[in-house]
Amino acid sequence: MKAYYELVDEIQRDVERLREESGGVPCPSDCFSCCRNTSTMAISEVEARDLKVGLDALPAELRTHIHQKAERSIKKLKAHGYDAEDIMPDAGMKAIEVVKGTPEGECPMLIGGVCSVYEHRPVICRVWGYPIQNSNELACCHKTFIGKRRQFRPLNYTRYWRVCQDLSRELGATQKTPNCYLVSQLLSE
Template sequence: MHNDKPLHQLHAEIDGRVDAIRAERADWLCGKGCDSCCRRLADIPRLTAAEWDLLQDGLKQMTAARLEDIDRKIAALAGTHTRPVVCPLLDEASGACPVYAQRPVACRTYGFYVQRELGLYCSDIESQVAEGMLSDVVWGNHDAIDQQLAGLGDGRPLTEWWRGETGGIRRSPAA
């Protein structure tokens, strides 16, 4: 187990920026019911060890059947180079993230942060930016987030963590 205090501090900083944007714009596109970013990932999600430890807390709450479904999706992902990627954790029927509270930093920041003036958001938000509709938004600085995340250690693809040294996730799934 890793020291999770720095990760929780980083989450609090991200949550503060996200909450500030949402407070200014009640109609913000990113929210419950929108899963387009989860269905069009540029690559397999990367997580630090601290993020993986936290993610496992959410995985432990899932049924064995749900974990088997995720296992199949991750196995398929590991063997393909097709992009975009659908997040293997996404419940595609409901469009919900079953580990939302434990989701990685990349998922927490997407739609609310920019990196070197490059928006890290979907084409819907990009369209609003292009039309000048979001000129008053104070975006989060993803370069600073990346720097803090690097301080938590190297990231590895979810597929590697899943298959890791233990041959799978360290869990006692719910029945």
């Protein structure tokens, strides 16, 4: 996990560089729209291990609440014919359509508009809102860096994600897990 925490530090430095260059945090303080449709997002094993540290540190009643939220998402996904294995080939992009805009589409760890595992959130949550290089694409939240996405050196998400995958393989994991299934599993251990 040491290498993962080094990656997290590197991301933090890159984000701070971009913040300085662009004039601050790009997201409004009351916005959490991007946590609304993430119940099926792909999470790697190394991120999952850090997430577990965050979940374990929460009070029991919050853990129960998060677990119940994850289970409700799973139930709805299953009712539409999706199980953990069917969701992952496209990183959950297709499956999210059946829960999008509903409470079951929300990240289970979003509580009252706040990320309950903020210090332990997955890599994509650390970079979204800033321009990111993802393979050959420049991606960014549609609410931020409007009209100036190409003015700054983007965050190297391709590298961050590759490191996560390499470290996960070293831990013996070959598959990513959809968010709600992972959270349910971590809270059942």
